[in-house]
Amino acid sequence: PAYMAPEQLSGRSEATERSDLYAVGLILYQALTGEPASTADTLEDLARVRATPPPPPSRIVPGVDADLERLILELLSPDPADRPATAAEVAAALAGTQGAAQTAPAPRSGLRHLPALLVVAVALLALAPLVTLWNRPDPAPLLPPAVVEVVRRPTALAVLPFENLGAGGPDDPLVAGIHAEILGELAKISDLRVIARSSVLRLRADPRSRQEIAADLGVGAVAEGSIRRIGDNLRVTVELVDVETEAQLLSETFDRELTSDNIFDVESEVAEKIAIALNARMTEQERARIRHDPDTSLEAYELYLLGTYNALLNSREGFEKSVAYLRAALAADPTFASAHSRLALIYVLAAVEGWLPENAAYTEARREARKALELDADLAEAYAALCRVKMQHDWAWSAAESMCARARELAPGDAQGYRTSAQLAAVRGRVDEAVELSLLALELDPVSGLSQLGAARRAWDARRYDLAANLAAEALRHDPSLGQGYRFLGLTRLFSGSVEEGLLFLEKHVQQAGRTPLSLTVLGYGYAVAGQHDRAREVLAEMDATEGIRPADRALVYLGLGRHAEALDALEQAVDERASLMIYLGVDPIFDPLRGNPRFDRLLVRVGLDA
Structure with a gap:
């Protein structure tokens, strides 16, 4: 309104x-x-x-x-x-x-x-x-501007989802897995800008022309393809087109017997031929990494693809199925390094989402990442998982910086690598660098709501509330189901002085996400900051009866109510438990009222951040 x-x-x-x-x-x-x-x-x-x-x-x-x-x-x-x-x-x-x-x-x-x-x-x-x-009866965010200027580059490309010409439909795990692995191989080449899979998946049913899609993404080339699985045989076709001239840069068909070695060979060969067709520069190390294929069985690889597919569902049920499939893959082949590294990242996600207790989840993530690197020292995904363990749980900042840098070196075109580096820069106080890195991630993943929200979080840390609101609104435009978008819109409106509008967004977040520990925490905090203390206390009472509420959650509501001593008591308990939220003590605007308090300064020192 x-x-x-x-x-x-x-x-x-x-x-x-x-x-x-x-x-x-x-x-x-x-x-x-x-x-x-x-x-x-x-x-x-x-x-x-x-x-x-x-x-x-x-x-x-x-x-x-x-x-x-x-x-x-x-x-x-x-x-x-x-x-x-x-x-x-x-x-x-x-x-x-x-x-x-x-x-x-x-x-x-x-x-x-x-x-x-x-x-x-x-x-x-x-x-x-x-x-x-x-402009609907729901609260309206700022009209989102074009936050990232998209500039066409000849070596920027989008690999659209492959068509499945066999049984199983468009979400067949083998088809989705081969597409994802080709993108992963291309991300290892620093001279290419490859649009992330989370963005290209949103374009699968897009009725626009190839030129219109390419203009939106800022790419100079588009690759399309199909996969047909018939019995023990596999056919993969790939076409690469320069969108400006309509010139066909690559058109090839790969017929192979269906074995894991052949699948890996096709993935590597397609990635390398696309890079050559685009005249992309490849170092010898990058070429070697693309050609380095895992040595595993077809059974283990198909279980791995099923695990990856279920992980992308981003739900507790998907997490549980993903772990089961990846454990089965490792039972079939304990030396399958990629299955260990994928499992590590999934355990990190479980810690963040609250699907497992944080200590247990991060312990498993650390174990799996280290095992992956013992088997393959050049796995970017394993370094990325270790970076997040070191940052979010161990608070080992130098090690986290090292792991993040190595992950980006091995996969310079991976948007997630930039997002994780942005998070690390932010919590260490380098907020302008964090915003810049998050916007670089957005160039690689331009129509993903989660990527927009990652950049919104970094803008929030930098106190750039209008930018954070615009990015959150853009995320909701791409994916209206993202409850986190309403959370950021609510907080930014509160901090900008639009209290009633902020509360409407936070209530919308609860409607969208359900009455979860996080949604209740932010709603209670919002009521408190708005001066509606009775409603904040009602939410606090509901939180006390809700499973999964942590000391850090209560701390935020206490803080909003001005009960600083109780907030500090809860934060000290959260630090004792190594709650991952504590890495934001040094940067999150919510904690600004405590800055300069000796108890709060001691917490910063315990987490390893400057007071």
């Missing part, structure tokens, strides 16, 4: 492009003045307020450029007919105000870089039709 036009609030008409432009006007008005153009407690009151124009920005910020003020007031006209007709018209008008904007006074909101704001506004206009998506 915060960004709905008057005609939508009153129900007089459906949303049009002029309704979208009204929302752009609201954003520009608040960014310029530091104040919303209109506020009200109910939708009825908001409709009544927006039936008249807002005060001119110059009454709040004297000296505002006259052309810019005129444009904003036109955008906020109660009558749609008086607004600019198209986004292109507004973009042209904005471009004409940028020179004058450079001498405009500093906005009261603290956004002092108005020229940059106008550039973002032009980007907003390109996405103006998306405002309609958010």
